[in-house]
Amino acid sequence: MASNRRATCKDLQTHDVTLVEAVNLALRRALIDDPDVVVLGEDVGTNGGVFRATLGLREAFGYKRVIDTPLAEALIAGISVGMASQGLRPVAEIQFMGFINSAVEQMLCHAGRLRNRTRGRLSCPMVLRAPFGGGIHAPEHHSESTEAMFAHMPGLRVVIPSSPTRAYGLLLSSIRDPDPVVFLEPKRIYRLVRQQIEDDGQGLPLDTCFTLRQGKDLTLVAWGAMIHETLLAARELAQQGVDAEVIDVATISPLDMATILRSVEKTGRCVVIQEAARSFGVGSEISARIGEEALLYLRSPVQRVTGYDTPMPYPSNESLYMPSTADIVEAARATLETA
Amino acid sequence: MFDSLDQVPGKLGFIDAQGNTRQPLPAGVDVAWLQASYQHMVRIRQLDKKAVALQRTGQMHTYPPCLGQEAIGTGIGLAMQDDDILVPYYRDQATQVLRGVTMQQVLQVWGGDERGNLFTGVAARDFPNSVPIGTQMSHAAGIAAAMKSRGVRQAVVANCGDGATSRGDVYEALNLVGVWQLPMVAVVNNNQWAISVPRSLQTGTRTLAEKALAVGIEGLQVDGNDVVAVFHAVRTALARARRGKGGTLIEAVSYRLSDHTTADDATRYRDAAEVSRAWDYDPVKRLQTWLHASGHWTPAQEQALLATVKKEVDEAVSAYLNEPPQAPDDFIAYVFAEMTPPLLAQRDRLLIRLARDAAAQGGDSHGQ
Numbered sequence: 001m002a003s004n005r006r007a008t009c010k011d012l013q014t015h016d017v018t019l020v021e022a023v024n025l026a027l028r029r030a031l032i033d034d035p036d037v038v039v040l041g042e043d044v045g046t047n048g049g050v051f052r053a054t055l056g057l058r059e060a061f062g063y064k065r066v067i068d069t070p071l072a073e074a075l076i077a078g079i080s081v082g083m084a085s086q087g088l089r090p091v092a093e094i095q096f097m098g099f100i101n102s103a104v105e106q107m108l109c110h111a112g113r114l115r116n117r118t119r120g121r122l123s124c125p126m127v128l129r130a131p132f133g134g135g136i137h138a139p140e141h142h143s144e145s146t147e148a149m150f151a152h153m154p155g156l157r158v159v160i161p162s163s164p165t166r167a168y169g170l171l172l173s174s175i176r177d178p179d180p181v182v183f184l185e186p187k188r189i190y191r192l193v194r195q196q197i198e199d200d201g202q203g204l205p206l207d208t209c210f211t212l213r214q215g216k217d218l219t220l221v222a223w224g225a226m227i228h229e230t231l232l233a234a235r236e237l238a239q240q241g242v243d244a245e246v247i248d249v250a251t252i253s254p255l256d257m258a259t260i261l262r263s264v265e266k267t268g269r270c271v272v273i274q275e276a277a278r279s280f281g282v283g284s285e286i287s288a289r290i291g292e293e294a295l296l297y298l299r300s301p302v303q304r305v306t307g308y309d310t311p312m313p314y315p316s317n318e319s320l321y322m323p324s325t326a327d328i329v330e331a332a333r334a335t336l337e338t339a
Numbered sequence: 340m341f342d343s344l345d346q347v348p349g350k351l352g353f354i355d356a357q358g359n360t361r362q363p364l365p366a367g368v369d370v371a372w373l374q375a376s377y378q379h380m381v382r383i384r385q386l387d388k389k390a391v392a393l394q395r396t397g398q399m400h401t402y403p404p405c406l407g408q409e410a411i412g413t414g415i416g417l418a419m420q421d422d423d424i425l426v427p428y429y430r431d432q433a434t435q436v437l438r439g440v441t442m443q444q445v446l447q448v449w450g451g452d453e454r455g456n457l458f459t460g461v462a463a464r465d466f467p468n469s470v471p472i473g474t475q476m477s478h479a480a481g482i483a484a485a486m487k488s489r490g491v492r493q494a495v496v497a498n499c500g501d502g503a504t505s506r507g508d509v510y511e512a513l514n515l516v517g518v519w520q521l522p523m524v525a526v527v528n529n530n531q532w533a534i535s536v537p538r539s540l541q542t543g544t545r546t547l548a549e550k551a552l553a554v555g556i557e558g559l560q561v562d563g564n565d566v567v568a569v570f571h572a573v574r575t576a577l578a579r580a581r582r583g584k585g586g587t588l589i590e591a592v593s594y595r596l597s598d599h600t601t602a603d604d605a606t607r608y609r610d611a612a613e614v615s616r617a618w619d620y621d622p623v624k625r626l627q628t629w630l631h632a633s634g635h636w637t638p639a640q641e642q643a644l645l646a647t648v649k650k651e652v653d654e655a656v657s658a659y660l661n662e663p664p665q666a667p668d669d670f671i672a673y674v675f676a677e678m679t680p681p682l683l684a685q686r687d688r689l690l691i692r693l694a695r696d697a698a699a700q701g702g703d704s705h706g707q
Contacts (some may be wrong), residue, residue, distance in 0.1 A: 046608045047535035070505035070541045071472055071533045099471060102508070137400045137451065141470045279681065308685050313670035315400045316453030321665055322690065326696060 014198050020190040022164035022197055023053045024130070026171040027091060029201050031061050034089060035177060040067040041076055041093030041129075050095055051131055051190060077103035077128060081110050084180070091175055097132035097184065098141030104149070111180040112155030124180045127171070131187035133225050133275055135322055137315040145224070145276040146314060149171040150182040151253035151285070157181040157206060158252040162227035164195040166250060169204030177206060186225035208249050209259040215245035215266035218269035218335055221260055221286060223249040226273045226323060244332065252282055260286060261294050268299035269335040273328055278306040300338030302333040341531045341613060342546075342562065342592055344620040350592065352562035356620045358628025365571045376417065376566045377626045377636070378644055380409040382667055385648045386442050387597075389656055390449060394601040398660065399435055402449040405430045407564070407596030410622035411528050413437065414569025414591075415496055418577060419436055424486075425465040426479040426497040428472075430528060434498070435458025437460040443662070450659060453669070473503035476512035476525060483521035483586070494580035496573065500504030504550060505541050513560040513588060517555035522580035524573060525588045528563065530595035535608040548590035553614045556586045559695040563591030564622035592621065667693055 015025055032036045039057055042047070048055035058066040069076050072093055077211055080090040094100045099192035107128065114124045134143030138246060151158045159174050159181055161167035167185065174181040212227070222230040227248050234244040245263050249255070264270050272283040287302045305323045313321050346352050346361065353368075356363050387406055391460040393399035405412060414434025419425065432445050439460040447455030448468065453688055456467040469475035479497030486493045503509050504527060516523045531538045544550060551558020557576065569591055576587035594617035598605045605614075630636035658700050671686045672678060678686065 042533070043535045045535075048607070049533070050602070068536050068540060071502040071536070072505045072507065074507060075505075139401050139449070139470055143643075203505075278685065308671060308689070309681055310670050310674050310685075314448075314453050317665060317670045318451070320670065320693075324692075324696075326699065327624070327692065330695070 007091075011198055012198060016194050016195040017197055018191045018194055019161065019164045019166050019167045019185070020053050022167040022195075023171055024055055024057070024183060025197060025199055026168045026175075027054060027057060028060065029199055030089070030091065030175045033056065033063060033201060036087060037089040037091060038065050038067060038083065039091050039093070040069050040080070042069060042071055042095050042257055049093060051187060053129070053131075053185070054093065071265050073099055074102040077106035077111065080128065081106060081114065081124055084124045085114065085122045089125055089175055091127045091129060094130040096142045096144075097130045097146060098106045098137070098144045100128075100130050100146070103128065106125060107150065107156060107180070107182065108153045109155065111154050113171065115179065116155060123178055125178050127174045127181045127183050129171075129183045129185060131190070132184045133186050133188050134226065134312050134318055135188040137318065140314060143320050145274070145307070146229055148185055148254055148276060148281040148285075151255075151282055155179065156253065158184065159206060160184045160186065160224045160250060160252055162186060162189070162224055162248050162250065165192070165197055166204060166210065166248070168197050169202060170206065170250065171272050172201065173203030173206050176203060181206075182276060184224065185236065188225040189228055192228065192247055207254060208251065210246065210248040210250050211254045211259065211263070212248050213244065213246040215243040215267065216273065217243045217267060218261070218332055219245045219247060219263040219267045220271050220328065220332065221247045221249060222273040223282070224275065226275050229323065229325045230328055233332065236325065236329050237274060237332055242332065242336065247288075255289075257286075257293065259288050261290070264290055264294045265297040268297055270298075271303045271305060271328060271331045271335060273305045273323060275307050275323060277309050278304065278338070279309050281306065298312060300335040303335055305331045341594065341617070342529060344592065346562065348536045348539065350560045350562055351568045352565045353567040353571070354565050354625055354629050356564070356625055358625045358632060360629070363382045364491055364567060367611075368567055368570070369632075370633070371496035373567075373626065373630060374418075376413055376570075376617060377623070377630060379413050379416075379433065379437065379625045380566065380626065381644055381649065382482060382648050383409045383412065383436060384656070385652050386432065386436070386445065389447060389652050391597075391601060393446065393656065394449075398444065399450045401600050401602045403429050403600045405432050407617065407621065408593045409433050410566040410593045410594060411450060411489070411526065411563045411569050413472055414566045415498070415526055415573050418570045418573035419496055419578070420493075421461045422493050423577065424482050424495045425462070426475045426482065426495060427466065427468055428475060428499050428503070429470055430500065431468070431498050433568060435462065435465075437463060442652060443658040446655060446659040447662070452662070452665060454665060456660075457471040473499055473506040473508040475499065476503070476509045477515075478524070479523055480512040480521055483516065483523040484519060485638070487519070492581045496524050496577070498526045498528060500533065501527060501529040501531065501538050501547060502536070502541060504547050505533070510550070510554070512594060513550070513554045513556065513586070516586035520583070520585040523586040524576040524580055525586065526573065527588065527589050527590045527635070529592050531593075532595050532599070532605070534599045534603060534608065535605075537609075548588060550625055551588040556588055558588040558590070560592060562592045563593035564620050564625065566622060566626060593622070596621075
């Protein structure tokens with residue numbers, strides 16, 4: 001705190017907030033601290049965002065800094081690239097991850113390579129925020145988890161908080177980062193828990209996983225809303241006498257494999273949990289890296305608990321798609337029984 | 340604040356907000372036609388109301404009402420021929436039901452069941468609702484290109500909202516309609532609000548219809564709350580399209596009397612006074628007034644209609660609520676023409692999971 005030159009005594013209030021309120025708090029802090037920060041997107045102004053992530057920001061910071069854009073995701077990403085190149089710090093919202101796809105060209109072909117193709121003359125310090133994931137009975141195209149798509153794109157950071165504290169700290173660091181960040185918010189847990197957050201402007205590192213629970217028997221690796229089921233599974237396993245370590249990847253790309261490898265070298269067993277489709281995902285990457293770099297420590301094959309290689313079902317069948325606590329416990333038991 | 344719902348020069352209209360006839364009704368529009376239009380709009384309004392009630396009572400998921408915009412969908416549906424194709428967005432219930440989509444299917448889609456998209460009959464080749472904004476317009480252009488390449492005298496109707504016109508997709512599709520002279524009629528439901536963003540903050544143009552100028556197609560603005568105007572404009576444009584004379588952009592000026600969806604709260608961003616004023620232009624009321632004043636609609640007919648509609652909607656709701664669930668592996672079975680080896684493995688895994696969970700539940704109940 002003392003090291004943060006921007007925070008004043010007046011600002012250092014403690015807030016009891018949900019994840020979505022922590023996003024709001026971080027946006028507010030960033031807008032106060034840095035006059036170059038602008039918030040933009042569909043319905044982020046007068047309406048305060050469809051999930052209320054930007055609630056009250058228009059009233060506090062005005063039309064020039066909290067901007068309702070026309071309904072056009074490619075435009076939102078594209079103007080963010082332009083704004084960022086001129087020194088602004090755009091924090092753009094895509095209303096749902098299912099609608100992020102028309103912004104992909106801007107992110108892949110421009111945001112992620114502006115620095116590289118100009119050899120550092122221009123850069124793109126923008127954040128593209130989007131709520132993602134299923135489990136809230138939303139209509140078609142409102143429940144996607146396509147984080148792997150962005151993790152596959154060079155030059156983009158992909159960050160996913162799983163708690164109010166991490167949402168606050170990671171979003172502030174994302175906004176201050178000199179490069180583009182895709183910041184995905186697990187909307188199923190937007191209002192699941194409250195945490196005390198001191199609004200001190202402290203960011204969290206964008207290059208480390210967070211170990212949420214220490215354990216010696218096996219490693220559970222997850223991110224986003226699945227952290228909730230994963231912690232429940234760890235508790236259930238503990239009742240069965242199994243001591244699971246839980247790692248929240250949080251910074252999907254670039255990926256901090258060191259933390260995961262250290263854990264797997266200790267436990268020899270690993271289950272990776274993702275809500276996204278099973279194939280070609282972040283879990284596949286983590287599993288492959290463990291195979292490459294820690295094979296001789298493994299006492300059983302790495303298991304993956306995932307969604308299906310299907311479009312997210314309409315809400316009636318959504319629960320069939322979603323990985324459950326029981327699935328994680330079962331996979332964990334499978335790793336224990338293999339060797 | 341909002342785009343004028345009044346008759347302004349250049350905007351096509353036949354029956355005004357007070358139920359007065361502004362100009363001679365077009366050919367094909369007689370009392371029987373007007374009665375049928377009125378009846379359909381009442382049906383749709385009742386379905387809409389019921390859908391919102393189902394959502395509010397936890398029996399359906401998020402639903403986008405079409406309250407106040409019934410004339411647009413009804414006019415389009417009555418103007419289309421059976422072999423035309425409809426490419427809807429998500430507020431086209433009125434057109435879809437006219438094309439044979441059942442009320443139960445409308446409820447199923449928003450109740451989260453893909454079987455609601457199993458359209459039959461006239462609608463069998465229509466597209467399902469497009470939830471991503473504006474993306475359906477290029478599908479429509481593609482359908483129109485297929486019609487043109489096959490040399491058939493058919494046309495496609497593609498709908499979107501005012502918000503969609505901000506997207507490149509819509510411009511790109513209309514541009515193609517212009518350059519390839521495609522048999523496509525695009526109808527923009529200008530209900531004045533893209534969720535919380537008013538039309539005035541979406542585009543710098545005076546109207547949405549004038550965007551047709553930029554792509555070299557016909558464009559016109561119609562009173563979207565006048566079912567006759569919508570019908571006449573769409574029918575004329577479709578006839579032109581079928582004759583190989585190219586496409587048309589129709590801006591139907593209306594007003595979204597409801598929230599954007601049941602997940603929205605429009606009181607956060609628009610004045611009650613504005614909404615109240617917009618009710619004066621209600622498309623259903625004006626037609627009722629016209630029919631009543633001209634002696635073609637009696638209170639007894641109204642009573643009978645309401646009773647019929649109530650029965651029809653109640654039956655649809657009952658069918659919707661009593662429909663047995665889909666097979667659990669339905670969400671895997673239709674991804675490809677045939678289930679691939681990875682999907683077959685995932686289906687097996689799903690069935691094992693379900694058996695496991697059922698056994699666990701059974702075990703719990705034994706333990707109690």
